[in-house]
Amino acid sequence: MLSAETVDVKFGVTYALSEATVEAHEAQVTGLIGPNGAGKTTLFNVITGLQAPTRGRVTIDGEDVTNLKPHIRARKRVARTFQRLEVFGSLTARENILVACEIRNQWDSTSEDPRTVADEILDRVGLREVGNQPVDAMPTGLARLVELGRALAIRPKLLLLDEPGSGLDSSETLGLGQLLTELAEDGMAILLVEHDVELVMRISKEIYVLDFGRVIAHGTPGEVKDNADVQAAYLGAEVPA
Amino acid sequence: MTAFLAYTVIGIATGCIYALTASGLVVTYTTSGIFNFAHGAIGMLMAFTYWQLTVQNGWPQWLALIAVLLVIAPALGALIQRTLMRRLYGASISTTLVITLGLLLAFIGVATVFWDPGEPRSLPEFFAGNRVKVFSIFVSYHQITMITVAVLVAVLLRLFLFRTRIGTAMRAVVDDPELASLNGAAPDRVAMVSWALGAALAGLAGILLAPLVSLDIILLTLLVINGYAAAMVGRLKSLPLTFAGGLALGLAEAHAIGNLPPNILNIAKPALPIFFLYAVLLALPQARLRVGRVVNTHRAPRVASLRESLVAGAGFVAVAAILASVLSPGDLFTAGQGIVFALIMLSLVLLTGYAGQVSLAQMTFVGVGAFAMGKFFGGGSFLGIIAATVLAGIAGAIAALPAIRLQGLYLALSTLAFAQGMSQVFFKNTNVFGFGGRLEVKRPDILGVSFRGDRAFFVLLCVTFALCGIGVLALRRGPFGRRLIAMRESPAACATLGLNLTMTKLAVFSLSSAMAGLAGAFYGGLRGQVGLNDFEMLQSLVLLLLVSVAGINTVTGALMGGLTFGLFPKIQRSLPGIPSLSFLGAGLGAVALGRNPNGWTSDVGPRIARLRKMLRPGDSGTQDGREPEPNVAPAPEAVSSAQR
Incomplete structure (x- = not known):
């Protein structure tokens, strides 16, 4: 579904990403973890076209999209959320999702009524009760769910989630895990960046670990957990060269 | 060859x-992220001030140079930073x-209070009368001073930025909000020093430039604006490129003056820097979409x-119908003027209030509308109104095109260039407004009903405003309106949903300029004729500021802003001591209140409600006419504060 191949991103003299290769497949959650500043968000920006890579390429369904504009990539059904929230703050939760449905109706030939779709999504992410509140007045955790709902509105095949669980309490996190598993079961490819490693380990089929812009480990949750480099990166110990 | 050399020297000096001036602009922009208009x-x-001293x-x-450049200008710059700019970090482009x-x-207004614009003044050149022969041409000492000072400033700036602690801190560019947030915003002291430096550089440019032109408030202000084009060459970041841009602009201007035939030159000369700015904007590569939404205050x-x-x-x-039958013709005209301005401001509600884009050329579109109304379909026909709307809509697209793919600031600059260019090339052209620069604009007959009389025309005007207001609100409630709000609040998120931002x-x-064009048809009809000076860029600024003060988010704001502006000529007559009352009023108002996009009109409703509640203590209805507050109190980690 998605493949980002040997991606470099250079800011000045430092590499935010260096030869990073990450793939995400249909019908599964792929975890992407790593310490702060490892390059996770930069990778999302490269995939969605908000950041041009210095080197490397991005393909979606086998098609090279490296030089396509963000909105054209989105039309290939790639949706995302943002680590630093990018909600439409003065609109209500429902309007946030509704406007996304309406934008999709512009480029997607569909006869779906955006209002019906928006209400379905509100139910699905559990925001029905606060649907008429302006998002600016919501706690961060709920606003993250608004972003998730908004991303779902374009009926993505590939969904990039940048720390959707931060700001959620433990029962809400459980609900989120459940929702993501269901979405994957429906066939969606999900790339999940999340600090809650327990959540990632539980729902991901495959996990990539980034550190200093490099992929230092890749495998099943079990393999990644036992990897010495990963433990070193997370515990701050010296990484063997 | 001699002529070529002579123009080259003039070009280099200018x-x-x-x-x-452009490097001053760049220094303040890079450290505070605010483009200082x-x-x-x-x-x-x-x-x-230098002339005064x-x-x-x-x-x-x-002594005067020391006083102005080392004391007054830096103090003014620092004061502006401390009192105003410090509070604007992270604000939307329309607010800054x-x-x-x-x-x-406000500065133009203040200047006209101290220095009567009607009085001619001139500032002598440095070392006036002295010149030296280089090869075959004479170079004045003033020109040599200009070049020497610029070189000196370039060298000193370089040393300052690379060899001093504070200079190094200043180079920590704030152009990338993401990066800035990682490094922490530029410390206040750095920003203050940069604003002091920027003001001193602006002052230096002003003092050196003034002897070459007359000491005229507007002219001098606009001349320094020409330097904006040079700053664009450096993309508001690079000082060497900015210097190169300045030289290129000066040389292009001088050689154009030397080589263009006089009939073209007369038209094109004042607009040359503007064409330059336009060309630079066209050539700028598309900046990447930034993540970092606007924080709603x-x-x-x-x-x-x-x-x-x-x-x-x-x-x-x-x-309106009642007023039309009771007001005197004079008052009817004043009120009509207010409604026309309100209609123009309504076009800004759509563009700036909803979509977050800024146009500094709204009066230009009004002028295009008035022109179409006066010239097409025999003048004063219903079709003329349609033509005014369509033509202005096309003009708007042309104004926006070079910068539409860039960010808001560049779009605003592009409209500024368009407004200046149009005022020089189009409105001042005798083929456009005819000999004497006045074009007659008749009032229309619609479906056999004549609206030529003052009262009928006033009612027509009010009906048009009401319809447009209802239309704008309907638009805001619909899908297009939601898209505009979404685009204003997070362009990056919109793009990742598949929205074509361009x-x-x-x-x-x-759409906004078309509405301004419609207002132009009425502007002309109300006055009976329009003149070449009616559509200056500065008037567009006054309009933008007044509607911002009244409330650029609401139709009420547009109406109140328009009526206020309509009253200005009346107030002006009773205050002859303040020649540019509209500039001063709009300027000071914007500085004081411009941070609240909802404007002062948004405070009126809640105040009245509170007053009513005070008078009727038993009333427990909603207090401010809004939906009842949601039951969930915004937690400390509420979105808006977390993003700040």
Whole structure:
């Protein structure tokens, strides 16, 4: 579904990403973890076209999209959320999702009524009760769910989630895990960046670990957990060269 | 060859001044992220202060230079940073524009209070009368001074930025909000020093430039604006490129003057820097979309429902009909003028209030509309109104095109260039407004009903405003309106949903300028004729600022802003001591209130409600006419504060 191949991103003299290769497949959650500043968000920006890579390429369904504009990539059904929230703050939760449905109706030939779709999504992410509140007045955790709902509105095949669980309490996190598993079961490819490693380990089929812009480990949750480099990166110990 | 050399020297000298002023702009922009539109006005103000000290008060040049460039200008810059700019970090482009444009107009207004614009003044050149022969041409000492000073400043700036601690801190560019947030925002002291430095550079440019032109408030302010083009060459970041841009601009201008045939030159000369700016904007590569949404400092006002807006519209027209039958012709004209301005401001509600884009050329579109109304379909026909709307819509698209793919600031600059260019090339052209620069604009007959009489025309005007207001609100409630709000609040998120930002911006820009064109048809009809000076860029600024002060998010804001502006000529007559009352009023108002996009009109409703509640203690209805507050109290980690 998605493949980002040997991606470099250079800011000045430092590499935010260096030869990073990450793939995400249909019908599964792929975890992407790593310490702060490892390059996770930069990778999302490269995939969605908000950041041009210095080197490397991005393909979606086998098609090279490296030089396509963000909105054209989105039309290939790639949706995302943002680590630093990018909600439409003065609109209500429902309007946030509704406007996304309406934008999709512009480029997607569909006869779906955006209002019906928006209400379905509100139910699905559990925001029905606060649907008429302006998002600016919501706690961060709920606003993250608004972003998730908004991303779902374009009926993505590939969904990039940048720390959707931060700001959620433990029962809400459980609900989120459940929702993501269901979405994957429906066939969606999900790339999940999340600090809650327990959540990632539980729902991901495959996990990539980034550190200093490099992929230092890749495998099943079990393999990644036992990897010495990963433990070193997370515990701050010296990484063997 | 001699002529070529002579023009080259003139070009280099002028280019040096552009480079000076532009580098001041770049220094403040990179450290505070705010593009200072008042830069030109600071240069003008300092040139006048210098003139006051030397020519009027007889101070020696060196003492006046020290006083102006090392004391007054830096103090002014630092003061602006401390009192105004410090609070604007992270604010939307429309807010920072409104505040700095407010300063620009306020400075012009202040200058006219101290220095009567009617009185001719001139500033002598440095080492006046002295010149030296280089090869075959004479170079004045003043020109040599200009070049030397610019080179010196370039060297000193380089040393300052690379060899001093504070200079190094300044280079920590704030152009990338993401990066800035990682490094922590530029410390206040750095920003203050940069604003002091920027103001001093503007002052230096003003003082060196003033002797070459007459000491005229508007002219000098606009000349320094020409330096903006040079700053664009450096993409508001690179000082070497900015200097190169300044020189290129100066040389292009001088050689154009030397080589263009006089008939073209007369038209094109004042607009040359503007064409340059336009060309640079066209050549700028597309900047990447930045993540980092605008933080809302004020809660958006509730949007009226269709029923509410229909009732309000009908009430408005009813009041207008009554007023039309009781007001004197003079008062009817004043009120009509207010409604026309309100209609123009309504176009800004759509563009700036909803979509977050800024146009500094709204009066230009009004002029295009008035022109179409006067010239096409025999003048004063219903088709003329349609033509005015369509033509202005096309003009809007043309104005926006070079910068539509860039960010808001560049779009605003592009419209500024368009407004200046149009005023020089189009409105001042005798083929456009005819000999004498006045074009007759008749009032229309619609479906056999004549609206030529003052009263009928006033009612027609009010009906048009009501319909447009209802239309704008309907648009806001619909899908297009939601898209505009979404685009204003997070362009990056919109793009990742598949929205074509360029087309959306182009659509709203055309729609807004079309509405301004419609207002232009009425502007002309109301006055009976329009003149070449009616559509100056500065008037567009006044309009933008006044509607920002009244409330750029709401139809009520547009109406109140328009009526206020309509009253200005009346107030002006009773205050002859303040020649540019509209500049001063709009400028100071914007500086004081421009941070609240909902404007002062948004405070009126809640105040009345509170008053009512005080009078009727038993009433427990909603307090401010909004939906009841949600039951969930915004937690400390509420979104808005977390993003700040």
